[in-house]
Amino acid sequence: MNTAETQLRTVNITRYVTPLREGGSLPAIAEADDDFLYVIKFRGAGQGVKALIAELIGGELARALGLRMPEMVFANLDEAFGRTEPDEEIQDLLQASVGLNLGVHYLSGAITFDPVLNVVNPRLASQIVWLDCLLTNVDRTARNTNMLMWHKELWLIDHGASLYFHHSWDNWKEQSLRPFVQVKDHVLLPFATEIEEVDKEYRQKITPQLIQAIVDLIPEAWLEDPSLAESPAERRAVYAQFLESRVSHSENFVNEAQHARKSLI
Incomplete structure (x- = not known):
């Protein structure tokens, strides 16, 4: 595995689909501008960016060792994205997560x-x-x-x-x-x-x-x-x-x- 192989794509989140109410971090399934669905880990949640760093390092090490790990991407969240979200908890989360978050490719049917x-x-x-x-x-x-x-x-x-x-x-x-x-x-x-x-x-x-x-x-x-x-x-x-x-x-x-x-x- 060389440096070129460890580059992550960057996508823009275009649609918030549904929250995954598991634990305290409140990840969500969202659609990006590449038309794929991702499980988004938000920088404004729970443990913040430390959880994203651990996710990034752990996932890429797993991939480098040949273990199956869904593709990860940097998921950019625009400042205006959450303004129309009716759920106040989710709206606060989105507002606190403007910028780069981490997306994990959603394995439909898993x-x-x-x-x-x-x-x-x-x-x-x-x-x-x-x-x-x-x-x-x-x-x-x-x-x-x-x-x-x-x-x-x-x-x-x-x-x-x-x-x-x-x-x-x-x-x-x-x-x-x-x-x-x-x-x-x-x-x-x-x-x-x-x-x-x-x-x-x-x-x-x-x-x-x-x-x-x-x-x-x-x-x-x-x-x-x-x-x-x-x-x-x-x-x-x-x-x-x-x-x-x-x-x-x-x-x-x-x-x-x-x-x-x-x-x-």
């Missing part, structure tokens, strides 16, 4: 992954568990799998709860070395019998160059935060260094995942 009904082979399960350990993704549980079945294939969605170090920015170097203890709740952990083999492969694939190419996608506006001392460039560098450190010390989370899986048997 159904939520059910671990009871859907079988995942050990290789794929191990790949997803490894990635979620890298990203510190706490939101791939039996209660909320954040995976879809579409045309009999497994697709990943919603990485917004990843990289939770950036909600505080405290001791990020130390956090990059920590095992991912929440892996014990991962919905695919019981099937992830090939984590060590996946670790060897993915440590080779996720190079500093790949990480930098993905981190460079983050819009400058998403990195601006007057409450923090770091500049946008410095914050971008932290994301890259955090991921590089986790890859270099992946044995920390691999060992934790193996221990947690054995405790389930």
